Amino acid sequence: MMTFADLVQSFYAFTTSWGIPYLVFALVVMxxxxxxxxxxxxxxxxFLIWWERKISAHIQVRFGPMRVGGWHGWxxxxxxxxxxxxxxxxxxxxxxxxxxxxxxxxxxxxxLAAYVTIPWGPGLIVxxxxxxxxxxxxxxxxAVVGIIMAGWSSNNKYSVLGAIRSAAQAVSxxxxxxxxxxxxxxxxxxxxxGKLVEAQARGSWLGILPGWFVFxxxxxxxxxxxxxxxxxxxxxxxxxxxESELVAGFHVEYSGMRFAIFFLAEYANMFTxxxxxxxxxxGGWHGWxxxxxxxxxxxxxxxxxxxWFQGKCYFLIFVMMWLRWTLARIRVDQLMDFSWKVLxxxxxxxxxxxxxxxxxxxxxxxxxxxxxxxxxxxxxxxVRGRGRxxxxxxxx
Amino acid sequence: METKLAIxxxxxxxxxxxxxxxxLGKNIVRAAVALIFAxxxxxxxxxLLEAEFLAAVQVLIYVGGITILLLFAIMLTSRxxxxxxxxxxxxxxxxxxxxxxxxxxLCYAALEGIPALVGPPRLPETSPFLGxxxxxxxxxxxxxxxxxxxxxxxxxxxxxxxxx
Numbered sequence: 001m002m003t004f005a006d007l008v009q010s011f012y013a014f015t016t017s018w019g020i021p022y023l024v025f026a027l028v029v030m031x032x033x034x035x036x037x038x039x040x041x042x043x044x045x046x047f048l049i050w051w052e053r054k055i056s057a058h059i060q061v062r063f064g065p066m067r068v069g070g071w072h073g074w075x076x077x078x079x080x081x082x083x084x085x086x087x088x089x090x091x092x093x094x095x096x097x098x099x100x101x102x103x104x105x106x107x108x109x110x111x112l113a114a115y116v117t118i119p120w121g122p123g124l125i126v127x128x129x130x131x132x133x134x135x136x137x138x139x140x141x142x143a144v145v146g147i148i149m150a151g152w153s154s155n156n157k158y159s160v161l162g163a164i165r166s167a168a169q170a171v172s173x174x175x176x177x178x179x180x181x182x183x184x185x186x187x188x189x190x191x192x193x194g195k196l197v198e199a200q201a202r203g204s205w206l207g208i209l210p211g212w213f214v215f216x217x218x219x220x221x222x223x224x225x226x227x228x229x230x231x232x233x234x235x236x237x238x239x240x241x242x243e244s245e246l247v248a249g250f251h252v253e254y255s256g257m258r259f260a261i262f263f264l265a266e267y268a269n270m271f272t273x274x275x276x277x278x279x280x281x282x283g284g285w286h287g288w289x290x291x292x293x294x295x296x297x298x299x300x301x302x303x304x305x306x307x308w309f310q311g312k313c314y315f316l317i318f319v320m321m322w323l324r325w326t327l328a329r330i331r332v333d334q335l336m337d338f339s340w341k342v343l344x345x346x347x348x349x350x351x352x353x354x355x356x357x358x359x360x361x362x363x364x365x366x367x368x369x370x371x372x373x374x375x376x377x378x379x380x381x382x383v384r385g386r387g388r389x390x391x392x393x394x395x396x
Numbered sequence: 397m398e399t400k401l402a403i404x405x406x407x408x409x410x411x412x413x414x415x416x417x418x419x420l421g422k423n424i425v426r427a428a429v430a431l432i433f434a435x436x437x438x439x440x441x442x443x444l445l446e447a448e449f450l451a452a453v454q455v456l457i458y459v460g461g462i463t464i465l466l467l468f469a470i471m472l473t474s475r476x477x478x479x480x481x482x483x484x485x486x487x488x489x490x491x492x493x494x495x496x497x498x499x500x501x502l503c504y505a506a507l508e509g510i511p512a513l514v515g516p517p518r519l520p521e522t523s524p525f526l527g528x529x530x531x532x533x534x535x536x537x538x539x540x541x542x543x544x545x546x547x548x549x550x551x552x553x554x555x556x557x558x559x560x
Contacts, residue, residue: 074431099429130521134452145432148467152425164471174460191523325414357548 032238037115045267046077052321059325063316078292091257092155097255099153103255104261106148111268114137118275119193121285121305122298132193133185133280137178138271140231143265144170147240147250154253162249165332166240169230171236172336176343178279183220184213184280185352197284205367212283215368216366219373221281222341225316228273232266232341235324239332274316276311282316283307404444411437420455428467434460449523 008029015025050065054072057064069075091100117132119125129135144166151163187193188199204209214221230237241249280285285305285386292300330338357365417430427473442451468514519525530538 024403026399041443096423096426099426102429129448131448131452131523134449134456134523138452138456138460141456144464145429145459148430148464148471152471153469160471164468167468171461171464171468174456176455 020085036114039058041115041264041268041271043098044271045264046081048270048317049075049263050074050082051318053325054319055321056325059322071075080259082245084256084260088259089257090253090255092253094155096153096155099149101258102251102264103146103150104155104258105146106149106267107143108138108265110142110146111272112266113142114272115268116194118272119197119279119284122310123194123301124285124302124306125194128192128194133181133191133192133196133323136145136193136276137174137181138273140269141170142176143269146335148256151250153245154250156253158246158248159252162240162242162246162252165242166233166250168332169233169237169240169335170233172339173227173230173343176223176339176347177231179347179351180223180227181276181280183217183350186351186354187213187216193279193284196279201286205364209367210283210286212281212286214281214283215370217281217350217354217368219346221277222353223279223347223350224277226343227321227339228277229320229323230268230335232273232320234270234320236327236330237335238324238329239335242329269312270317270320274313274320275309277316278312280313284312289342398470400444403442406443407437411441422483425467425470428463428470431466432459432463435463447522451524 011029012025015028016022049074054064055078065073065076067073068075068079078206079384091097112135116126117129119128129223147166148163151159151166154160184196188196190196190199200213205211205215209215229235233240238244241251246252251259254262285308287304287308289301289304289308290298291302295303353369354366411434414434418434419542421427421430435454439451439454439459442448443452478516
């Protein structure tokens with residue numbers, strides 16, 4: 001099967017036949033890859049911003065952008081982008097200029113670098129590192145560094161408050177997130193993103209469900225998804241920017257293109273965490289496919305894989321947006337309690353149970369436990385809801 | 397090979413530049429930010445040595461965890477950013493001796509080679525090997541280190557606890 005690595009190899013053979021040194025070849029390949037990824041991020045972020053505005057509008061019974069471009073205001077993000085490009089670049093007089101300028105670059109670079117190991121489709125991955133998932137988690141943890149740099153260098157108390165909140169939140173939620181990600185890694189026995197997908201493409205659970213890790217690892221999936229929301233600073237975990245108390249948090253003083261870079265990185269990060277969840281829990285590009293007329297089986301599977309991966313990612317992003325416009329912001333103490341007293345013990349329990357089941361060699365047990373857990377959660381929420389309704393408590 | 401060497405020099409220069417700001421900078425927040433860049437440069441050197449696992453953990457723990465906590469502590473200390481930090485402290489002679497001694501030792505090791513510094517075995521994938529070694533051969537040192545960290549954590553809680 002023709003993979004991306006084979007394509008690079010044949011290009012390498014072509015360049016060496018012309019006597020071009022390896023360094024030039026490597027630089028050309030890297031430039032093309034980075035260019036494709038940046039282009040994808042820019043287009044995807046513009047789409048996501050428009051999509052989020054439409055979803056929020058429909059949840060709040062409004063229309064959202066309707067004018068620019070004609071059909072449902074599809075060109076609104078392009079117009080906003082041009083506006084941000086043309087705006088004056090303001091650096092406050094009291095700011096630390098070097099750190100102020102570097103901060104958006106650090107945030108964007110960290111979200112860009114995480115795209116290296118995203119498996120877009122069968123064999124379609126920039127570099128399938130052995131430590132794939134660890135690399136993605138560690139490189140995207142750099143974003144908080146840029147947020148702190150932005151908050152401190154702005155020389156504004158709201159910015160500093162936002163940065164401190166962001167740091168506390170990121171450090172707290174990273175721990176249960178990494179422990180939860182160990183569940184699928186233990187099941188697959190690898191950290192490489194490509195091999196994690198392949199491990200889910202074979203076999204099935206109980207004969208009917210696909211072999212995705214979300215079924216035996218439903219608890220880990222929920223923990224990861226909650227922590228991912230916190231890592232992206234999305235509601236209900238958006239206390240670093242909290243408009244109503246901190247104006248805009250760490251990016252109060254940023255305007256024009258520098259602000260746009262933060263905005264772009266936020267949406268790029270949403271895609272990254274959805275891609276991690278898709279790869280580790282939802283089977284990545286694996287899914288149902290048919291042979292398209294006039295195409296080889298490999299190519300049709302590849303095209304279907306691409307579509308499946310994008311579909312699963314955008315579904316998760318939709319859930320994130322849905323939650324944002326449904327839930328209220330939580331307080332700082334609730335945020336910390338939830339991470340250290342609920343998520344962390346649960347993620348350790350998941351780790352230990354997965355280990356026991358793997359030693360016993362009966363992975364079906366995990367499915368049974370997962371179904372029991374979902375049932376318990378549903379019953380618990382229903383009982384709680386009924387209790388609240390009986391007590392006459394109404395919460396927004 | 398030349399490519400690798402060129403990358404090494406670029407990374408080494410970057411790390412030294414950042415480390416220089418950490419040591420010589422007057423502004424403590426800038427020094428902490430430069431420390432992050434220095435750690436990233438060291439992680440790049442680990443990748444060059446084919447220790448990818450160590451590099452990723454370096455970024456995850458030192459950059460994403462420890463330096464963030466450091467910045468957190470700096471920002472919670474009032475007006476520390478406004479006062480210039482002292483670059484040279486009272487133990488300048490002792491630290492100079494230690495630094496020069498370490499440099500001499502490293503130069504000797506690089507030129508002559510010492511038995512502890514023989515090249516590591518070539519492994520296709522380092523993380524499974526590391527995991528197995530930590531849970532079998534080196535299980536006791538691993539546990540001792542974790543007990544040490546636990547003691548540190550308990551100590552921090554005791555120090556920070558309010559007397560009721």
